[in-house]
Amino acid sequence: FVSEQYRRKGLGHQMMAFIAQRAQEKSCSQLDWLSVREDEAAQGFYASLGAKVVEEVNYHRLDQHFLAQLANQPDQA
Template sequence: MPPNADTNSSGRKIRLAPATESDVGLILWFIKQLALYEKAPDQVTATEDLLRQNLFGPRPYAEVLLAHVTDDSGHEHPAGFALYFHNFSTWVGRPGLYLEDLFVCAEYRGLGVGRMLLERLARVARERECGRMEWVVLDWNQPARGFYASLGAKEMTEWIICRADGRALEEMAAM
């Protein structure tokens, strides 16, 4: 996935590029910013070491796409990120692309950063012959829900997310 740059309607340059191991601190910062936005900062237990191991170690479990915006003076600023990985659909017999996190800093919303990240991920999904691209959105996040709908995404309201973590996961594994 080569880096690309685009100029939006405001004339600001937006650059997307895959994250590298040297970006681990920035990735963790974005994760913490997303947690603040989602009113759950105390739930982040990720560390730079864990991210380094699990994103860039011998078996990478996910990939990260970073967005940077160039200001009027030519300085580039981190603007957003998307963290994604592959899942698999037995019904379509193909991998899927699952978007775990998408976040754009408040000062860069409305510039097209989120749209560019999603469009790039859709191209990645198509290039990798994925059957679909999926993600979840919090029910109270109306701006995000409206944004996704404007791009043609449909909400799958008949599905309920189930999760086992912490103690429940340990107990399930010990059965």
Template sequence: MDELEQFYGGTPDDLLEARLAQIEEALFGERPAAEALLAWDGDKLVGFASYSFHWPAEGFTTSLYLKELYVAQSSRRTGVGKRLMTALGEIARARRCSRFEWGTDTGNETAQRFYASLGATPNDGKVAYRVTL
């Protein structure tokens, strides 16, 4: 998670205990905000994908929304990201989702090339908004 925070320009100043408590609440709290897939190489965590389900999607179905796909720098270009994306697609099909959606920062050309290599195309029909609370 420190590497992810640094990737987005942050500095992981929070105490480890505080970050672990935030993860615990988000994934295992009374109302989990997301689910996550973890990619391991032996006993080393090398990647993860956090996702949730949006409703309504097409025809009042659900959509699997990938919030974050991250592969450790040392494990990139080894197939970890592709395996995580494949597993997410399988989860979406098993849950009868009509869509599998995600976004990336406009300047993250590496991620955009990766997603294009999987056959994905950008959705120009949406504008994203954010309010920081």
């Protein structure tokens, strides 16, 4: 994440390049991340890197209530 005051200075690109270099060192074949769909600036930035939106996956979340409920369930072996 790049704070607003530091955006448009090349830091985001440097960070993503660093991550890509480390991924290649670890023999990763792809890099995935999440972003806010409505953040047009972020979408444009990621598109400029060559990133494509993956439509065939769903992002799931358990809120605090259901997280606690699941954590407190007895083992179901």
